[in-house]
Structure formats: structure tokens, C-alpha cells
Amino acid sequence: MGDGSFQINHWKKKYLQYRVVIKLKNYKDNINMLRELRNNYGIGTINISSKFVVWAINDKKQVKWFIKLILNNSEKLLSLSPRTKLKVMKMEYGLNNNISYNEFIYLNRNNWLNSIVIEKEDINIDNYIEDEEFFWWLAGFTEAEGCFCIRKNGNQSFSIGQKIDYEILEIIKKLFDLPNTIREQSEKFYVIETYNLKSCIAIIKFFDKYKLRGNKSYTYEYFKSHVKYKYKNKYNDVV
Numbered sequence: 273m274g275d276g277s278f279q280i281n282h283w284k285k286k287y288l289q290y291r292v293v294i295k296l297k298n299y300k301d302n303i304n305m306l307r308e309l310r311n312n313y314g315i316g317t318i319n320i321s322s323k324f325v326v327w328a329i330n331d332k333k334q335v336k337w338f339i340k341l342i343l344n345n346s347e348k349l350l351s352l353s354p355r356t357k358l359k360v361m362k363m364e365y366g367l368n369n370n371i372s373y374n375e376f377i378y379l380n381r382n383n384w385l386n387s388i389v390i391e392k393e394d395i396n397i398d399n400y401i402e403d404e405e406f407f408w409w410l411a412g413f414t415e416a417e418g419c420f421c422i423r424k425n426g427n428q429s430f431s432i433g434q435k436i437d438y439e440i441l442e443i444i445k446k447l448f449d450l451p452n453t454i455r456e457q458s459e460k461f462y463v464i465e466t467y468n469l470k471s472c473i474a475i476i477k478f479f480d481k482y483k484l485r486g487n488k489s490y491t492y493e494y495f496k497s498h499v500k501y502k503y504k505n506k507y508n509d510v511v
Contacts (some may be wrong), residue, residue: 276416285288287370290336301487303318348399353437401446428498430466472499479492480496
């Protein structure tokens with residue numbers, strides 16, 4: 273599991289601090305993946321503890337550059353999660369206007385950025401199931417939230433969950449032709465899980481192309497090997 277966040281914090285109620293953080297479990301491949309991100313973008317720092325590896329962008333200029341990059345290149349993806357989109361726009365507004373802590377408190381108490389209305393948009397699923405950018409985003413999302421599993425009875429399963437943003441799972445359901453129902457596992461936390469062979473093979477073909485880069489790649493490779501071996505006589509016949 274992993275977590276990414278856009279944060280507006282404060283220092284002793286005097287100064288606002290802006291951070292972008294990706295936090296993953298401390299595995300070698302997760303460390304290598306975050307180091308690659310840091311090196312590619314040339315920003316942020318890597319911190320490693322006994323349990324986690326964290327890529328954090330704390331420098332104000334670097335955060336501002338990264339937020340601009342996201343808004344210029346990933347607005348379509350941000351629309352999948354209005355909560356995240358609002359966080360990013362809050363950071364952009366605060367950085368561009370250099371607001372104080374007191375202004376921040378005032379804005380929060382008075383419907384933060386009430387001149388910007390972000391509503392749940394009607395998601396056109398077809399706009400995403402043929403979108404290369406979404407495919408790479410989904411690989412990263414699966415790295416954090418997906419699960420490739422072999423059950424005790426020998427059956428394979430793939431599951432993935434998301435809080436509030438149900439539409440993301442609807443896109444995944446259609447992309448992989450999952451016959452399963454999206455269920456609410458807990459309050460506003462939705463999960464879809466499949467054992468279906470046809471769907472699992474579609475998932476394998478997808479992640480063979482849009483590769484997982486962190487530790488999740490190990491469980492994926494085991495999942496793939498299991499499916500190919502168990503169904504070796506009909507694997508290539510399943511479309």
C-alpha cells in the first residue's frame with residue numbers, strides 16, 4: 273500500500289508550509305522507484321525509515337513548479353478526484369498569492385476558494401479507456417491500491433479500492449471487462465475484486481505493457497505465473 277498527498281501545513285501558526293509527499297513501504301524496488309522519480313524531476317528528498325520510504329518536496333519553489341506541472345499536464349486525470357483537484361488548486365492559489373496563515377484560516381472558514389466551483393463531473397468512461405495517459409496513471413494507482421493474490425484454494429484474484437471516487441473503479445471495471453460488482457466495503461470506501469479468468473488475462477496483458485515499477489511488481493509476476501501455469505492449456509485461447 274502507499275499514499276500520496278498534497279499538504280498545506282503551518283509553523284507555529286505563523287508561516288504556511290507546502291508539501292508534496294509520496295509514502296510507500298520500505299522495499300528495495302519502492303526505494304528505487306522513488307529515487308528514479310526524484311532524479312527525473314530533480315526535486316525533493318528521499319527519507320528512509322525501518323518501515324517506509326518517503327519522497328517529499330518541501331522547498332516552496334519546487335512545490336510551485338510541481339503543482340504547475342500537474343495542472344498543465346494532468347487536469348483530465350485530476351477530474352477523476354475532485355477532492356485531490358481542490359487540494360492542488362488550493363496550493364496553487366496559496367503559492368501564487370503568498371497568503372498568510374491568518375488569510376488561510378479566514379479562507380477555510382469562508383468556503384475556501386468559493387469563487388472556484390468544483391463539482392462532481394459526469395465522467396465519460398470512454399474518454400479514459402482509450403487514453404494512454406490514464407493507462408500509465410492506472411499503473412501507478414495500482415502500485416499503491418491494487419492487490420494481486422493467490423487464495424488458499426488456488427484461485428487467483430485481483431482487487432483494487434478507492435475512497436469516495438467511485439467512478440475510478442467504474443472505469444477499471446469497463447477497461448478490464450470485469451463481471452463483478454463494485455461493493456462498498458466500508459463507509460464510502462469502494463472495492464472491486466475479480467477471479468474471472470478472462471478478466472485476469474486482460475489485466476495481465478495490460479500490466480505487461482504498462483509495467484509496475486515498485487514492489488507490487490513481485491506479487492504481479494507471481495500472479496501472472498500462477499495464472500499461466502494453472503490455465504496453460506487454454507490461456508492463449510482466452511480472448
